[in-house]
Amino acid sequence: MHNQTKIQLSSFEMDLLNNSAWILTKNQIVKKAQGLLERVQENMTAYIQQHSNSFSPVVLAISPKISKGENYKGLPWLMLDYPRYFDKENVFAIRTMFWWGNFFSTTLHLSGKYKMEHADRIIHAYSALCKKDFYTCINTIQWEHHLDKENYIPVKDLSQQDFASQVRERSFIKLSQKISFSQWDDAISLLTENFTQITNWLD
DSSP: OOOOOOOOOHHHHHHHHTHHHHHHHHHHHHHHHHHHHHHHHHHHHHHHHHHHGSSHHHHTSSSEEEEEEEEETTTEEEEEEEEOOOOOOOOEEEEEEEEEEEEEEEEEEEEHHHHHHHHHHHTTTHHHHHTTTTEEEESSSHHHHHHOOEEEEEGGSOOHHHHHHHHHHEEEEEEEEEEGGGGGGGGHHHHHHHHHHHHHOOO
């Protein structure tokens, strides 16, 4: 016997279903967000060309990449990775993210030998990280991007000693800062600035 249970739409859902403008507008916004990340990528590339000695040649050997998807926690997203190096043991990445309904973010992700190499420099940057409102990951999972309290907490909520202990004891470091969509007009310069600040802290 076929299941006769009706799958019904609310009046709000029916209005959206009959309105193509909203999904076309969404597609246009995502396209503009991709263009914005492409501009940030150009700025990153230009900066790295002038400061290539700050990075391992292995890390810079891989070209920048912008990935996109429709379903990080149900919402569209874009991710610019540059520099980007991922293997089973070692990660070195600076990730710039657009996440619909939430924010732009810039995240430094280090694990393995890159975490060991840069840990002391990260600890030394504690005051600057506090001043710039960076968050630090407290999760045991490396691959979550949201900034909810079970994943990230503000660096300034930790004492310098506690932050140093966290950096030394954890198997990976993730430091992230978010930019509101209300700052869209300045997002290219702000995201570029985040990138250059992070590279300066690592140098």
